[in-house]
Amino acid sequence: MKRIISGLWDGKGFDIALVVVALGFLMIFAGLPLIYNVVMSFQKVDIFSLGTFARPFAGFDNYRAIFADPIFVPVMKNTVIFIVASIVGQFIIGFSLALFFTLDFPGSGYLRGLFLVSWVMPGLVVGAIWNWIFAGDFGVLNFALRELGLIGGNIFWRSDTNFSLWAVIIANIWLGTSFNMILLSVGLASIPRDLYEAAELDGANALQRFWTITLPMMRATIGAIIALGLIFTLQQFDLFAAITSGGPANSSNVAQYWAWELSFREYDFARGATISVLMIVLVMIASVVYVRSTRYEVRG
Amino acid sequence: MSDELQIELIDVDKHYGAFHALKAVNLSIRKGQFVALVGPSGCGKSTLLRSLAGLETITAGTLKIAGEVMNAVPPRKRDVAMVFQSYALYPHMRVIDNLTYSMRLKRAPRSQSEAAAKEVAATTGLEKLLDRYPRELSGGQRQRVAMGRAIIRHPKAFLFDEPLSNLDAALRVHMRKEIRSLHDRLGATSVYVTHDQIEAMTMADHIVVMRDGVIEQQGAPLELYDRPSTRFVGGFIGSPAMNFVEAVVAEDRRTLVIEDLGSVPLPGGIMLGAGETVTAGLRPEHLEISAGDGPGLHAKVDFVEFTGAASFVITRGAPGLTVFNVGRTTLRPDEAVRLTIAAENVHLFDRETGRRLGA
Numbered sequence: 001m002k003r004i005i006s007g008l009w010d011g012k013g014f015d016i017a018l019v020v021v022a023l024g025f026l027m028i029f030a031g032l033p034l035i036y037n038v039v040m041s042f043q044k045v046d047i048f049s050l051g052t053f054a055r056p057f058a059g060f061d062n063y064r065a066i067f068a069d070p071i072f073v074p075v076m077k078n079t080v081i082f083i084v085a086s087i088v089g090q091f092i093i094g095f096s097l098a099l100f101f102t103l104d105f106p107g108s109g110y111l112r113g114l115f116l117v118s119w120v121m122p123g124l125v126v127g128a129i130w131n132w133i134f135a136g137d138f139g140v141l142n143f144a145l146r147e148l149g150l151i152g153g154n155i156f157w158r159s160d161t162n163f164s165l166w167a168v169i170i171a172n173i174w175l176g177t178s179f180n181m182i183l184l185s186v187g188l189a190s191i192p193r194d195l196y197e198a199a200e201l202d203g204a205n206a207l208q209r210f211w212t213i214t215l216p217m218m219r220a221t222i223g224a225i226i227a228l229g230l231i232f233t234l235q236q237f238d239l240f241a242a243i244t245s246g247g248p249a250n251s252s253n254v255a256q257y258w259a260w261e262l263s264f265r266e267y268d269f270a271r272g273a274t275i276s277v278l279m280i281v282l283v284m285i286a287s288v289v290y291v292r293s294t295r296y297e298v299r300g
Numbered sequence: 301m302s303d304e305l306q307i308e309l310i311d312v313d314k315h316y317g318a319f320h321a322l323k324a325v326n327l328s329i330r331k332g333q334f335v336a337l338v339g340p341s342g343c344g345k346s347t348l349l350r351s352l353a354g355l356e357t358i359t360a361g362t363l364k365i366a367g368e369v370m371n372a373v374p375p376r377k378r379d380v381a382m383v384f385q386s387y388a389l390y391p392h393m394r395v396i397d398n399l400t401y402s403m404r405l406k407r408a409p410r411s412q413s414e415a416a417a418k419e420v421a422a423t424t425g426l427e428k429l430l431d432r433y434p435r436e437l438s439g440g441q442r443q444r445v446a447m448g449r450a451i452i453r454h455p456k457a458f459l460f461d462e463p464l465s466n467l468d469a470a471l472r473v474h475m476r477k478e479i480r481s482l483h484d485r486l487g488a489t490s491v492y493v494t495h496d497q498i499e500a501m502t503m504a505d506h507i508v509v510m511r512d513g514v515i516e517q518q519g520a521p522l523e524l525y526d527r528p529s530t531r532f533v534g535g536f537i538g539s540p541a542m543n544f545v546e547a548v549v550a551e552d553r554r555t556l557v558i559e560d561l562g563s564v565p566l567p568g569g570i571m572l573g574a575g576e577t578v579t580a581g582l583r584p585e586h587l588e589i590s591a592g593d594g595p596g597l598h599a600k601v602d603f604v605e606f607t608g609a610a611s612f613v614i615t616r617g618a619p620g621l622t623v624f625n626v627g628r629t630t631l632r633p634d635e636a637v638r639l640t641i642a643a644e645n646v647h648l649f650d651r652e653t654g655r656r657l658g659a
Contacts, residue, residue, distance in 0.1 A: 197355050198388040202402040202449070203376040212401070216392040 034280070040273040047267050062274040071250050071258070078165055079254040082172075086236075087229040089173035094180025094225075101181075102188055112185065115178040123175070127242020130171040134158055134243070161251035164244045168252055171239050176232060180225055187221030188214070227290035234279055255279055305367070306331040306489040307352065307457060312361035314347055314513075321347045322358070323513040329457075329491065329506075334483050336504035337493045338536070344513040349459050349493045354378050366456050381450030382459040385466065387442045389434040389449075396421075396430040399448050416452050423482070424448040440471050447479070451486065458483070460492040464499065476503055497537050501525070509533050531654035534581045534647055540612060542647070543587075543621045547580040549573065556580055556646070560617060561597040565643035570658035572648075578657060581647035584612070584624035587639045589631070597621065597639040601631050613637070 041062055043055040066072055101112045118126070133141050136156035145151045157167040191214065199209050215222075237256055240246055246253035246261065253261075255275055263272030307329040314322035322344050329335050337345040350356040351363065354375035363370050370378055390398050396417050397404075403413040421427045424444045434442055443463060450458055460479070464472045480503045483490050494500055500507045501521045508518040509532075517529040521537075528534035534542045547556035547564070549572045555563040556578070564580065572578065590596060599615035606628065613623040613631055623639060631637065648657040 192386065192388065194384050194386055194388040195390060197353075197375075198382070198384060198390075198449075199401070200355070200375045201353060201378075201380065201382050202453070203405045204401075205376065208405055212405075213390065219392075 037273045037276050038280075040270055041277045043270060045268075045270040045273075050269065058270065062270045066271055066274050066278075071253065074250060075253050075255060075258050078250075078252065079256075081165060082169060082236075082254050083230060083233045085166075085169045086172045086176065086233045087226060089169070090176040090180045090229060091222075091225065093173065093177045095184050097177065097181040098184035098188055101185060112181070115181060118175055118178045123236070123238025124242050126171060126175055127239045130167070130174070130239075131158070131243060134167050158244055159248055161248055164248060164252035168239050168243050171243060172233065172236055175239070176229065179232075180229070183221060183225050183228075184218070187218045191217045223290050227286060230286050231283060234283060304331045305329070306333070306365065307491070308362070308364040309348075310362040310364075312348075312351065312363060313359045314344075314351060314356065315359045321513050322351070325361070325513075325515055327508060327515065327518070329489060331489055332487055333506055334480065334490045334492065334504050335506045335508060336500035337491065337508050337510060338495065338497055338500045339510035339516075340536075341495060342512075343510040345493045345495075345508075345510050346461060347513075348510070349382075349461055349491060352457070352491060353380055353382050353459055379453075379455050380457045380459055381453050381455040382461065383443075383446045383450055383463045385462045387434075387446040387463075387466075389442055389445055391434050393433075394430065395426060395432050395434070395437070395445050398434070398445055399426075399430075399452050401449065402453050417448075420448045420452045423451065423485075439467050440475065443467065443475060447482065451482070456489065458488050458490040460490065460494075462494055463492075464494075465496075472499075479503065498539060501537070507537075509536060527656070528581070528647060529656045531579055531581065531649040531656075534649070534656075538583055538585075540584045540622050540624060543582045543584065543619065544649075545580050545582065545619060545621075546651070547578055547648075549576045549578070555595070558597065561599060561621075562638075563595055564597065564641050564646055567643045567646050567648065567658060570648060572657070577651055579649040579651050579654070581649060582621070582641055583645065583647075584622040586641050586645040587621065587623045588641065589613070589623060589625060589629070590638045590640045592638070594638065595640070599637055599639065601633050601635045601637060603633055604629060604631055615639075 039053075040055075042058055042060075044058045044061075045055055049055045097115070101108050133139055134157035136142065136154050136159070139157070141157070142151070142154045146154070155163055157163045195213055195217070196209055199213050204212060234256060237260065240252065240254065240257045244252040246257045256279065259272045259275035259279070261272075262268045262275065305328050307327070309325050309327040312322055312325040313320070325344075325348065327335075327348075337348060339345050347356060351358050352365075354370065354373060358371060365378060365380065390401065393401065396414070399417040399420055400408075400413040403416060408416075417430065418427075421430055424447055426441070426444055426448055429437060429441060429445075434445065437445065446463070463479070464475050467475060476499060479492075482488075492500075492503060504521060506518065507521050507524055509516045509524065511532055517524060517533045524533060524537045528537060528542075531544065535544065545558050545561065547558050549566065550557050550563065551574050553572070553574055554566055556566050557563050558580070564582070566572070587597075599617060599621060602614045602616040602620055605612040605614070610627065611625045611629045613625055613629060615621045615623070615637065621639065623637075649655060650657055
């Protein structure tokens, strides 16, 4: 006993104790719910069996039911559009802003800091503000587009099935851009200035410097941004709840919102869990791609 | 070395806001010349080099490279190559890709760029390292890649920005020789910035000493050593540094009296009245420790430093004099010494302006 205690204070024991605390935390608050979720997707669950862990085994019934659901294909399509459009939009605008702020004009530091405001605001508040912007008859977005001559009549962003998903995507791009910008700014700042000077003397013009120096040097940052972007967009729930509630007619329904609807609106926990498992698989694939891309430091 | 001018600076000025970094700089560099820019940090030597490269734009004056005015020409069109203090190797490219970067930008055929890289690798001793990444190289090897990247372009001029300051002392001495012999073999024109006067003395054909944005003096290394035109140059060139003392011209106008110390002979051909005060510069290697009584400087030894081949004797008092003594000495602290110096080795400077007096 004495040996164990002294090992805890001066030897490897202390290191192990620290690791155990972190691992224990992860197991209890992330590992167990994850396993519980996977188990639930293979069980028959109803409101009465919710309290027990021993529930009838259902095999792949839940999966079959989800795949056979008529809204499965549209929801998956929406999810893919939502993820790709959000990440591409956030990344391109974020990268442009990050490059813009490298110009270091007076006040650029403060201005860049202000962009973070969007990230500090709760998603529901952001949704409420965008609801006003999107409003069909008095919204400022319609006003701007009309005055610019881009549209003839008002667009009913939240209730038109052609636009409802895009309304959420626009709000989500606005929400995630500043995070992209900050991370990309850090990446840009870590590229030594003299590399650009050397490239300039070697004969590279601005575009060539961007392709041959900036982008390859940013590879790890870009990989991280896209992996995190995927996780954040798959987590995005507040905006759907606040702007469209997945409607109209499921035109803006996505996997994470559908899972919530099944579990907490229809109390079909098993199918809600099944969708979550499908999303986990997706994130796992993306994570593997990300880890592989950053395994070998920066290489062109 | 030909008489053709490769780089010409005429009345060049550079301002950073209120800060005047270069003041009316005039400099002509001939084709094939190795020019060193030396001076303490903040003297403008790096600004001058970066202006040549085009990384800084000059505020006024004319900058010509190979006869063409380059004031507004961007760096990539100046055809000059630079070796950075940090080497600035592209970390995401292998050595061969670092070398051929400029050729790939010009879309040179692969076979051509690879052949050029092989040739450069042979001259710089990088043959076996072509497939490595910069992080897998030692400091000296990185230095060679940086030089190879410059050589492959056959530029109009090589610009070196303190390239050896990140290397250890032994490697620095070795690379000094290597850079100079490379320069000679390539028949290149080189401008070399350093704060180390020994590097400048050993490598350059022509040294430019700068201070506060002004060229204090320029000329051949030994010219600067023998006849420093200002007190600053006298103190900067030569190691250990020149001793400076206040001296008064004696009644007989043949000696200079140095308070508390004694006297030194007044060099000939200098028009100075009796009683005038000047600054005398005495190089440590020109002071001789003499035996017996007689004229000279009388001081007490403060301490002695031995380097093996020579010893430095530092005397008490303000200012303490440094004496460079070949071989070993038996002098001990507090021992009295008499120091003598030949008249032609006494440098005189104006007390106010620091300008050299006499020939």
